[in-house]
Amino acid sequence: MATVSRVVNGNPNVKPSTRKKVQDAIDQLGYRPNAVARGLASKKTTTVGVIVPDISNIFFADLARGIEDVATMYKYNIILCNSDQNPEKEIHLLNTLLGKQVDGIIFMGGRLHEDLVREFKTSPVPIVLAATLNQDYDLPAVNIDYESAAHDAVKSLIDHGHKRIGFITGPLEQQINGEKKFAGYRSALEEANLPFDEQNVVLGNYTYDSGMKAMNQLLELGADCPRAIFAGTDEMALGVIHALQDAGHQVPQDFEVIGHDNTRLATMIRPKLTTVVQPMYDIGAVSMRLLTKILNKEEIETNDVTLPHRIEERDSTRSS
Amino acid sequence: MATVSRVVNGNPNVKPSTRKKVQDAIDQLGYRPNAVARGLASKKTTTVGVIVPDISNIFFADLARGIEDVATMYKYNIILCNSDQNPEKEIHLLNTLLGKQVDGIIFMGGRLHEDLVREFKTSPVPIVLAATLNQDYDLPAVNIDYESAAHDAVKSLIDHGHKRIGFITGPLEQQINGEKKFAGYRSALEEANLPFDEQNVVLGNYTYDSGMKAMNQLLELGADCPRAIFAGTDEMALGVIHALQDAGHQVPQDFEVIGHDNTRLATMIRPKLTTVVQPMYDIGAVSMRLLTKILNKEEIETNDVTLPHRIEERDSTRSS
DNA sequence: GTGAAAGCGCTAACAC
DNA sequence: GTGTTAGCGCTTTCAC
Numbered sequence: 286m287a288t289v290s291r292v293v294n295g296n297p298n299v300k301p302s303t304r305k306k307v308q309d310a311i312d313q314l315g316y317r318p319n320a321v322a323r324g325l326a327s328k329k330t331t332t333v334g335v336i337v338p339d340i341s342n343i344f345f346a347d348l349a350r351g352i353e354d355v356a357t358m359y360k361y362n363i364i365l366c367n368s369d370q371n372p373e374k375e376i377h378l379l380n381t382l383l384g385k386q387v388d389g390i391i392f393m394g395g396r397l398h399e400d401l402v403r404e405f406k407t408s409p410v411p412i413v414l415a416a417t418l419n420q421d422y423d424l425p426a427v428n429i430d431y432e433s434a435a436h437d438a439v440k441s442l443i444d445h446g447h448k449r450i451g452f453i454t455g456p457l458e459q460q461i462n463g464e465k466k467f468a469g470y471r472s473a474l475e476e477a478n479l480p481f482d483e484q485n486v487v488l489g490n491y492t493y494d495s496g497m498k499a500m501n502q503l504l505e506l507g508a509d510c511p512r513a514i515f516a517g518t519d520e521m522a523l524g525v526i527h528a529l530q531d532a533g534h535q536v537p538q539d540f541e542v543i544g545h546d547n548t549r550l551a552t553m554i555r556p557k558l559t560t561v562v563q564p565m566y567d568i569g570a571v572s573m574r575l576l577t578k579i580l581n582k583e584e585i586e587t588n589d590v591t592l593p594h595r596i597e598e599r600d601s602t603r604s605s
Numbered sequence: 606m607a608t609v610s611r612v613v614n615g616n617p618n619v620k621p622s623t624r625k626k627v628q629d630a631i632d633q634l635g636y637r638p639n640a641v642a643r644g645l646a647s648k649k650t651t652t653v654g655v656i657v658p659d660i661s662n663i664f665f666a667d668l669a670r671g672i673e674d675v676a677t678m679y680k681y682n683i684i685l686c687n688s689d690q691n692p693e694k695e696i697h698l699l700n701t702l703l704g705k706q707v708d709g710i711i712f713m714g715g716r717l718h719e720d721l722v723r724e725f726k727t728s729p730v731p732i733v734l735a736a737t738l739n740q741d742y743d744l745p746a747v748n749i750d751y752e753s754a755a756h757d758a759v760k761s762l763i764d765h766g767h768k769r770i771g772f773i774t775g776p777l778e779q780q781i782n783g784e785k786k787f788a789g790y791r792s793a794l795e796e797a798n799l800p801f802d803e804q805n806v807v808l809g810n811y812t813y814d815s816g817m818k819a820m821n822q823l824l825e826l827g828a829d830c831p832r833a834i835f836a837g838t839d840e841m842a843l844g845v846i847h848a849l850q851d852a853g854h855q856v857p858q859d860f861e862v863i864g865h866d867n868t869r870l871a872t873m874i875r876p877k878l879t880t881v882v883q884p885m886y887d888i889g890a891v892s893m894r895l896l897t898k899i900l901n902k903e904e905i906e907t908n909d910v911t912l913p914h915r916i917e918e919r920d921s922t923r924s925s
Numbered sequence: 926g927t928g929a930a931a932g933c934g935c936t937a938a939c940a941c
Numbered sequence: 942g943t944g945t946t947a948g949c950g951c952t953t954t955c956a957c
Contacts, residue, residue: 287937293935341663346660386640553870641950647933647952
């Protein structure tokens with residue numbers, strides 16, 4: 286019994302000859318270790334929970350792939366849950382994952398409700414946030430610098446001579462929009478001594494349709510309509526471009542637009558979309574790697590890692 | 606001990622007053638049942654495995670969402686694995702899932718290698734195939750009728766007066782392309798007494814770029830180039846349309862194109878894409894529902910369900 | 926209606 | 942190097 290356990294687990298304290306005998310028996314009988322029993326005895330399940338708003342969203346799907354790839358690399362499996370950003374569901378999922386004795390959790394979400402943070406703090410297993418802001422709480426997390434990314438995007442538009450910059454963003458309650466990206470937008474304007482005008486910022490909900498709608502709203506400003514648009518996601522940026530084209534405008538000649546995320550969509554439109562690249566796959570991969578480090582009690586430089594971003598210039602902006 | 610188990614599991618054989626006492630204690634202590642121990646004792650984990658080629662592919666992400674939603678409905682969790690269609694990896698994943706004592710498995714893949722089928726046949730838990738062809742093996746599966754879908758698409762093009770129809774497809778080794786869609790393509794031609802011409806079918810690999818490339822190859826046929834294209838996936842269809850537009854052609858005036866799947870991409874292009882709708886989300890949902898039926902030993906009409914398809918007419922084809 | 930006890934298939938001391 | 946043993950935290954008979 287114990288010896289079998291040893292060979293199954295690669296414990297070196299087994300004589301090669303017995304190891305071989307055991308291995309042969311295993312092969313012959315088609316024996317397959319029961320991971321549940323193993324989990325009960327060892328208190329490790331080699332399974333981690335992943336909570337994601339919506340896996341059918343291309344953005345999170347990419348992230349999930351990054352997570353899964355490094356999970357596989359470290360012999361973990363993933364229990365994948367969709368939260369739809371619903372706070373109760375988030376808490377419920379967290380609890381069922383903990384009940385299933387996952388070794389750790391990776392969480393993605395728009396807004397960290399404080400009840401959730403409380404649960405996170407008392408979790409018996411480590412939790413890392415992926416592409417999810419952390420604010421004052423000191424939870425492990427991996428992100429890019431959204432404020433600086435937005436700043437860069439807006440600045441590049443300003444550098445092209447624009448005085449009015451449209452900003453089409455997701456819900457402002459989400460810190461990433463309401464604080465980070467918005468702050469980057471404003472600071473770029475300030476830096477260039479440009480006035481902030483509320484009518485230039487329009488809310489969307491991340492979707493293509495909301496991007497179109499937002500652009501059409503901007504278009505109603507007539508002569509005051511900004512001729513340069515920063516959209517909070519690529520998908521909204523596509524909507525913006527099509528709204529513009531449908532109205533008979535040329536991109537980038539009449540209007541410039543810049544997106545955010547660099548999803549695969551960015552190259553599937555004409556003109557191809559200039560966009561801020563947020564490395565989703567990498568964020569997922571790094572999050573999972575960070576989690577494995579915590580689980581293995583490896584040395585960790587910092588709990589809060591910031592990945593680099595950059596702007597990928599394509600054809601929806603005029604070349605600098 | 607046993608009584609606690611009874612109240613946790615909602616067993617009716619408990620006096621209401623004791624039930625309440627137990628419940629109070631549970632709440633007070635923050636007791637959370639250990640699903641691993643429960644799984645070991647009951648031989649049920651309320652977890653199902655999902656093997657998917659690549660979750661970052663919009664197509665599978667949608668399917669996965671359908672699966673997860675009905676899984677949640679029936680109180681199951683999902684262990685999600687990416688196979689990259691690699692036969693060894695598929696077998697390996699199957700085995701680790703079985704080791705983790707999942708209650709069932711949902712499998713998606715392009716080609717069912719016979720080693721895999723053998724493993725499926727001897728699996729201790731039920732396996733259902735989602736959007737994955739079954740051929741002679743009699744495994745539970747849910748699909749649409751790909752042959753008839755392709756037939757309908759090509760026929761609609763023929764009805765618009767085209768004599769030469771381009772077919773841009775994924776790898777022919779995959780039964781869905783090489784047998785089903787291809788057969789539909791040919792039968793539609795035959796039905797209209799149109800000759801089959803090998804040069805009109807071009808292979809892609811499902812991606813946007815491969816769609817562009819395939820269309821450019823077709824364009825080299827010059828006067829012989831088909832003016833109506835059926836693309837095996839929406840993403841390739843987008844590539845086709847852009848290749849056409851880049852070459853100065855008008856869609857649908859000069860060329861008509863029709864896609865397959867009706868992913869969200871279809872409405873994110875100008876002209877909007879006419880496409881065969883394959884209800885990915887539904888296929889996922891129905892697969893999972895089928896699995897729950899098997900697990901609950903419910904009455905099942907048929908193991909091999911075929912969901913309906915239809916053509917969504919948009920602007921990349923001329924209106925009939 | 927409730928408790929006692931066996932046992933699910935492993936791991937982890939601990940002896941030898 | 943290998944075997945023995947005691948759990949891991951539950952469910953499930955089986956008595957009472």
